[in-house]
Amino acid sequence: MKTNSKLKPNANSKSESLADFKVGVDNVIFSVDITYNRVLVLLRKRNNDPFKNYWSLPGTLVRQGESLTDAAYRTLAEKIQADNLYLEQLYSFGNPGRDPRENPDSYGIRYLSVSYFALVRYEESKIINQTDYSIAWYRVNDIPKLAFDHDKILDYGWNRLKNKLQYSPLAFDVLPTEFTLNEVYKLYCTILGENFSDYSNFRSRLLKLGFLSDTGVKVSRGAGRPASLYKFDSEAFAPLKDKPLLFI
Template structure:
């Protein structure tokens, strides 16, 4: 880009042979448990070295003749059943020594990870546990030390999720078809934190934008007065597509 200086390789790097890579994919799959207001990430327990008995993101090495996207979908199909799963490429992690197997490989093979990201509806996502051990939804705020550099990958995915909530209708993909404004607000506070906006401002801004449709149906929850159920209007949202800070 203009104004940026390109990093010049050092003479030591110039003298090194070209790197030989193995390529893997790692998936950061989020969900929101709106009944308990928890942001969750899908983790698997590793059964072999390196990092045996550590939690990790679902991942796999890419096979001959397989695309990166196909590998990402393959590993997900082994861990979870969900309708209309959408994965988008997140980032490529390729720093030297990110994988302990590099030190054991006499051929100097490097391990590259292309990460993918998704947000799925918690109620519709069925974990595959037959013949598989250690697959679980884990609260993001309680995630332990993960295998490899997966904490870094997870943090990057969490930043992507927070950004997407600001400019895309991704939240409506995980809510029921009809929802209250409080349901939507609780989802945002679960991901962004309780201090991102107060409810009254959030409600007023959304209704002013005009892409939420009041169905005329009301629902009673607890002792309060009945709340209106809304639906997301994709056509009305079209003029706002990719514009930042639409919701907050």
């Protein structure tokens, strides 16, 4: 059934000209360090060819009997300890030649990457250090040249984050479970660019949406009057889920 990759396939036989694939999942995992206002991406350093010593998105090849999501969760769980992470499929990259392990004559096995977009809480998660390679958080605006087409995948994920932040409550998946309104504001500033709105108006607009509940607890973060800690109320948000709304 399978064509010998050394042989040119018979062009007349339709089934013979089909490509054979290995499928990988690659995760674009974001977190935000609110104390330094940094958007971070989890990268791992490759210890094997191809792209040995390059940094890449944490990923894995899909195993027999394994679903795509399971593969995504598996590689995530290997690298980071985080509960309540947000995960959604991002995009699939499968153009011929995207992996140097592919035969340059275009026959033989191809590598397709189904990418996933993940959000974890920086403060509540912990990198699991590996014995044979390094893992690290990288600032999203200071990324080295990555292995494969991972720059493109990362870029795709970064755009998803910026867009989706505007019309869905992604912010509350990267912020700590309890946060001040100023922290929400700074998050939006960091991701969407500095001067996108006035703080005072951002506050009232956000509160009017009605899904942030004041815990009553006050915290002091440096100088100034202490702020209330809020948390995201998913029940209060539920009825708004399918309505078109802008968060900014």
